[in-house]
Structure formats: C-alpha cells, structure tokens
Amino acid sequence: MRWRLVPGQTLLRHDLDGEYAIYNNLTGDTHVLPDDAVQLLLALRAAPAQPEALLALLAPLAADAEPEPDPAQAILLMLEELAALDLVEQTAC
Amino acid sequence: MLTLGSLERRELEARLAGPGLDLCTGPYVTRLRAPIASVADGLQLLYADYPVLADGQFADFHISLLPSAGLRRWYKPQVHFRHDGHVVFRPLPQAHAFPMFEWGMNWCVSSHANDHLIVHAAVLEKAGAAVILPAPPGSGKSTLCATLAHRGWRLLSDELALVRLSDGLLTPLPRPISLKNASIDLMRSYLATPEQGEPVLSRPVSDTSKGTVAHLKAPATAVARAGEAARPAWIIFPTWEAGSEARLTPLSSAAAFTGVAQNAFNYSLTAARGFTVLGELVDACGCYAFRYSRLDDALAVFDQLPRETP
Numbered sequence: 001m002r003w004r005l006v007p008g009q010t011l012l013r014h015d016l017d018g019e020y021a022i023y024n025n026l027t028g029d030t031h032v033l034p035d036d037a038v039q040l041l042l043a044l045r046a047a048p049a050q051p052e053a054l055l056a057l058l059a060p061l062a063a064d065a066e067p068e069p070d071p072a073q074a075i076l077l078m079l080e081e082l083a084a085l086d087l088v089e090q091t092a093c
Numbered sequence: 094m095l096t097l098g099s100l101e102r103r104e105l106e107a108r109l110a111g112p113g114l115d116l117c118t119g120p121y122v123t124r125l126r127a128p129i130a131s132v133a134d135g136l137q138l139l140y141a142d143y144p145v146l147a148d149g150q151f152a153d154f155h156i157s158l159l160p161s162a163g164l165r166r167w168y169k170p171q172v173h174f175r176h177d178g179h180v181v182f183r184p185l186p187q188a189h190a191f192p193m194f195e196w197g198m199n200w201c202v203s204s205h206a207n208d209h210l211i212v213h214a215a216v217l218e219k220a221g222a223a224v225i226l227p228a229p230p231g232s233g234k235s236t237l238c239a240t241l242a243h244r245g246w247r248l249l250s251d252e253l254a255l256v257r258l259s260d261g262l263l264t265p266l267p268r269p270i271s272l273k274n275a276s277i278d279l280m281r282s283y284l285a286t287p288e289q290g291e292p293v294l295s296r297p298v299s300d301t302s303k304g305t306v307a308h309l310k311a312p313a314t315a316v317a318r319a320g321e322a323a324r325p326a327w328i329i330f331p332t333w334e335a336g337s338e339a340r341l342t343p344l345s346s347a348a349a350f351t352g353v354a355q356n357a358f359n360y361s362l363t364a365a366r367g368f369t370v371l372g373e374l375v376d377a378c379g380c381y382a383f384r385y386s387r388l389d390d391a392l393a394v395f396d397q398l399p400r401e402t403p
Contacts, residue, residue: 012365014372016346023368028361030354030368032347 001090003079004048009087011041027086037078041087048091051075098141106133108148113155115146119255119266119319121202124152127194129172132158135191135295139269139308142316154201158190176201185301192298192306195271199252202266203358209255209264210367210374211358216249216263217241222326222400223263225254225378227356230303233333233385236276239309240388241395243284243292248315249323258366261373262322267315269295269308277307283388284309327398328353328378331385339390341381341398349380 005011012023020038022031033041040054055075068074082088097105097116108114110128114136127133146152154176161171161184171184174197181200185193203211214227215238224246228234235251242248248267255264272280277297284292293310328349329341344352353371354360360367379399385391 010365012368014350014368014375016350016372016375019345019347021347021350021368021372023365025365028364030360032351 001092002048002050003044003054003083003088004091005041005044006086006089009045011045013038022087024085024087029085031085031087037082040075040078041082044088051079054079094144095147096141097136097143097145100145102133102137105137108145109133109136112148113152113157115148115150115152116140117144117146118198118268119250120264121154121206121266122146122150122152123154123156123198123201125156125158125194127158127190129158129160129187129190131188131190131296132194135194135308138293138295139310142311142313154198154205156197156201158194158197160187189298189301191295191308192271192301195269195308198268202253202255206253206255207359207362208259209257210360210363210370212254212256212353213252213356213358214254214353215251216254216265216323217246218249218263218323219246221324222398223249223323224327224329224395224398225263225325225353226329226331227254227353228331229356232331233276234331235270235272236280236333236388237331237385237391239270239272239276239280239284240392242270242312242315244392246395247318247323248311256325256370256374257322258363258370261325261370261377263325264322265315265319267311267319269311272307272309274304277305280309325374325378326400328375328380329383330381331383333386334384335386337384337386339383339385339387339394341383341394344380344382346375346380349375349378 008026010025014021020033022033055071113124113126116123116125157175159173170187172187172190173184174182174193212227214225215234216223216225226234238251249263249265251270253266257264281291295308297305297307299305330352
C-alpha cells in the first residue's frame with residue numbers, strides 16, 4: 001500500500017522557528033507539526049509513496065539527528081498520526 | 094462633530110426612548126434604544142467624548158435594552174437585550190442594565206467584525222508600537238490594561254484585539270475598561286492623581302455573573318485617536334500572581350501562535366486568511382509570557398520592552 005496526500009490538500013503552512021503551523025483546508029483545523037513531518041507531507045505531495053521510499057527521502061534529515069532505533073516503524077507511526085489529522089491517506093494505486 | 098457630551102440630558106433620553114442614539118465607537122456605529130435611566134447615566138459619565146450621528150444614517154448594529162413589560166415592571170424588573178430585534182441574551186435584573194449594554198456592545202463586534210481576526214485581548218500602543226495582551230478572565234488583563242492606559246500608553250481596546258485581515262494592522266476600539274471585584278477599588282486609588290483626582294468609574298453593580306463590576310472611562314485622547322490603526326509589535330500573555338516578581342519570559346513562535354488562536358473568537362471562521370494573518374502577526378511581534386504582582390513593576394517592564402524586530 002502507498003500513502004498519499006489527501007486530495008485537495010493545499011498544505012498551507014507557516015514556519016514557526018523550526019516547527020510549522022499547517023492549515024488543513026479540507027477540515028479547517030490547524031496543527032503545529034515538527035519539521036520532519038512537514039518534509040514527509042511535501043514528499044507525498046510530490047508523489048504517493050511506500051513507507052520505505054519515504055524512509056529514503058527522509059534519511060538526509062536524520063543525519064544530524066539522534067539515530068532512530070526503528071526508522072521504518074517511526075515513519076509508519078508518523079504516517080498514521082498524519083492520517084488521524086486527515087492530511088494523508090493510504091491508497092491502493 | 095457632535096459628541097454625546099454635548100447633548101442635554103433631555104435630548105439624550107429622547108433619543109434613547111425614541112429613534113435611538115447613533116453612537117460611534119471605533120469604526121462602528123451603534124443605534125441604541127434604551128429608555129433606562131442607569132444606561133443614560135453610564136453613557137453621560139463614560140461616553141461624553143464619543144461622536145454621535147444625526148438620526149437616520151447608516152448604523153452597523155441596532156440594539157435595544159428594554160425594561161420588562163407587565164408585572165415584571167414592578168416585581169423584580171428585568172432588562173432585555175435585543176440585536177436587530179432578536180433576543181440575544183437571557184434577561185438580567187434591571188440594575189445590571191449598563192453592564193449588559195457594555196457586554197452587548199462587545200458581543201456585537203465579536204460576532205460580526207469578521208473582516209478582522211478578533212482576539213480576546215487588550216491592546217495598547219506607544220510610540221507607534223502596539224502590544225496585544227491576550228488572556229482569559231482572571232488573569233489581571235483589565236487591571237494591567239487600565240494602568241497602562243492611564244500611564245502613557247494609548248488604549249485601543251480592553252477586550253477585543255481587532256487584527257485587520259487586509260493588512261494585519263490593529264483597529265482601535267477604545268471603550269470603557271471593565272473592572273471586577275477587588276480591581277475596582279484598587280484602580281480607584283492607584284489611578285488617582287493630585288491633578289485630576291480619582292479616575293471616572295461607573296457605579297459598581299454587584300451580583301452579576303462576573304461578581305461586582307464597574308467600568309472605567311477611556312482616556313479622551315484614546316477616543317480622539319480611534320481612527321488611527323496601530324502596528325503590532327508585541328504579544329504578551331499576562332498573569333497576575335501574588336508575590337511574583339515582574340518577569341517577561343520569551344515564548345516560542347508555536348506557543349504564541351496557538352495561544353492567540355485559542356483566544357480568538359473567529360479564527361475558524363476566517364479560515365486560510367486568518368491562518369496567514371495570525372502567522373504574520375506572530376512573525377512581526379516579540380512574544381512573551383508575563384507574570385507580575387505589583388503594578389509599578391509591571392509599568393517599568395512595559396516601558397522597556399525590547400524594540401528589536403524579531
């Protein structure tokens with residue numbers, strides 16, 4: 001299964017010194033998200049992707065961060081959290 | 094321009110009982126019908142400097158405060174607030190008529206001024222830089238606001254920060270400052286000066302939903318400058334805490350953003366534009382939490398707020 005940005009999502013965002021406020025134009029909700037979550041959203045806006053591919057996309061970010069003991073699981077958790085915010089969803093295509 | 098203070102009492106009462114008094118507060122005109130002596134008293138005391146218009150011009154808000162009819166005229170008389178003819182609030186004891194007028198005026202703006210991001214906050218300005226003080230009830234916001242407004246800062250509002258969605262500037266809405274309980278006597282003595290004596294306060298009204306309330310007259314200079322928008326420079330979340338040193342603590346942009354959004358009346362309604370304006374507001378401001386107990390100390394801190402652009 002691949003993940004994608006929920007169709008119609010504009011990802012209107014505002015840089016808050018290392019975090020981002022994201023305006024979900026489909027629900028009207030606002031969320032404050034860490035930078036890595038926003039990079040993941042931007043990657044999914046470019047194209048739907050498997051979690052493994054996202055892991056590769058985010059790898060450069062992790063270079064100067066604390067090593068993640070289980071990166072694949074961390075990406076999956078982040079995707080599920082973003083799905084709970086109606087920002088991303090799984091797709092069969 | 095005609096001001097309310099230039100009206101004879103008889104003329105004021107005739108307007109309030111008849112076609113309505115067209116009262117200008119900030120950018121808004123309110124047509125008020127209120128044949129109630131305590132409302133006329135409060136208006137004469139606190140609104141003498143405000144412009145009033147001739148009958149029949151455009152008014153943004155049409156409100157009435159009318160006494161009960163029937164048996165209620167004599168038994169526990171009540172006052173009824175209506176906006177555009179519709180009942181908005183439950184009736185209150187008639188002794189609460191003037192506070193109800195003030196609360197109703199706040200409601201009119203906070204429910205309709207959606208060309209602004211409306212934040213529950215006091216706003217003051219000095220030397221072209223405005224400070225926004227968002228805070229929930231009980232935080233000492235109005236006491237601090239009253240102090241600043243009478244010690245060199247221009248009052249834009251005690252209750253409603255109006256951030257223009259078009260350009261992010263702050264629209265003034267200077268009106269009387271709502272004081273509650275112990276703050277009433279505190280301000281009566283603290284703001285008294287040898288030159289001007291005690292500040293002008295409405296008669297305290299007890300047993301309201303907020304306890305005892307009284308309203309402090311807005312400085313005439315603030316009313317006269319109601320047409321001058323101000324540029325936001327600081328967002329400060331005040332908290333009064335017994336025994337606390339006056340202390341500013343920098344806030345992260347994320348904390349300031351969410352704090353202002355939580356105090357906004359119409360953040361959701363203003364949607365993407367409100368989001369963008371709020372982000373730009375936070376960018377433009379130094380953002381702090383502020384604890385204080387002594388007003389003199391608070392004044393000293395506010396007079397030395399960091400002016401650098403964040």
